[in-house]
Amino acid sequence: MIGFLRVLLLASFLLVLPSRADHVIATGGPAMRKWEDYRVKEDQHDRWWANFIRASTIRIDEIRLAYGPGAKIVWFVFKPGYQSRAREDGKPYTTWIAGQAAKRRATLVWFDSSAGFIRSLNSLPRGSVETFDFFGHSNRHCFMFDYSNEIMGVSTATLHERDLPRIKGSVFKRNAYCKSWGCHTGESMSAAWKKSVGVPLEGAKGPTDYTVVGQGILPRVKGTWAR
Numbered sequence: 001m002i003g004f005l006r007v008l009l010l011a012s013f014l015l016v017l018p019s020r021a022d023h024v025i026a027t028g029g030p031a032m033r034k035w036e037d038y039r040v041k042e043d044q045h046d047r048w049w050a051n052f053i054r055a056s057t058i059r060i061d062e063i064r065l066a067y068g069p070g071a072k073i074v075w076f077v078f079k080p081g082y083q084s085r086a087r088e089d090g091k092p093y094t095t096w097i098a099g100q101a102a103k104r105r106a107t108l109v110w111f112d113s114s115a116g117f118i119r120s121l122n123s124l125p126r127g128s129v130e131t132f133d134f135f136g137h138s139n140r141h142c143f144m145f146d147y148s149n150e151i152m153g154v155s156t157a158t159l160h161e162r163d164l165p166r167i168k169g170s171v172f173k174r175n176a177y178c179k180s181w182g183c184h185t186g187e188s189m190s191a192a193w194k195k196s197v198g199v200p201l202e203g204a205k206g207p208t209d210y211t212v213v214g215q216g217i218l219p220r221v222k223g224t225w226a227r
Contacts, residue, residue, distance in 0.1 A: 024074050026143070028182075030049045030085050049091075056135050058218055074109060075101055077097060078112070078157065082094050082097060111145075118167055122168045126170050169199070179201065180201060186226035204223060207223070
C-alpha cells in the first residue's frame with residue numbers, strides 16, 4: 001500500500017512539472033561590404049552587418065513576451081561570417097552578439113558549417129523544439145549561412161533540401177511552429193522540410209525585406225507567406 005502511494009505521488013508530481021521546450025533561432029552571416037560595393041545601388045541590400053542579428057533579437061523579444069521569462073531560447077549563429085565582417089569593419093561583432101544573447105538570456109551556440117549546425121540541432125532533447133526561426137540569405141532550395149562573404153554572389157555554407165534528412169525530426173514537438181524569414185523558401189524548401197522533418201515550415205513566396213528591422217519590425221515579404 002505504501003509503495004502504491006509513493007508511485008501515485010510521483011506520478012502526480014511529474015504531471016505538474018513544466019514541459020521542456022526549446023525556442024530555436026538560426027542566424028546566417030552578412031555579406032562583405034567590398035562585394036556589395038560592386039553592385040548597383042538598388043541591389044545593395046545587405047550593407048548593414050546586423051540585418052539578421054537585429055531581426056533575430058526582435059524575434060527573441062517576441063518569444064519572451066509570448067512564452068514568459070523562463071522560456072529557453074537557443075540561438076545558433078554562423079560565426080565565420082561575423083568574424084570576417086568584423087575584420088573588414090574593424091568592429092568586435094562577435095563580442096556584441098554575445099552581449100545581445102546574454103542580455104536576453106538566450107543560449108548562444110556558434111557554428112561554422114552546415115554539418116555543425118545539424119549536429120548541434122540534433123543534440124537537443126527529443127520533442128523539445130517548440131519554435132524554429134531562420135534569419136539569413138536563402139533561395140528556394142536552401143538556407144545560405146553565408147552569401148557574398150568569401151566569394152561575391154556565392155554561398156560556401158548552405159543547408160540544402162538534400163541535407164534535411166540528416167535533421168532528426170524527433171527533436172521537434174508535433175505542433176512545432178517553424179518559419180524561414182529568408183527569400184523564396186516557400187517556393188520549394190518548405191515542402192521538402194515538411195517531408196523530411198515532419199513539421200510545416202512557413203516560408204516566403206518571393207523575396208523578403210529586412211530594411212524595416214532597424215525600426216523594430218520583423219522582415220516583410222514581397223509576395224506571400226506559405227507552407
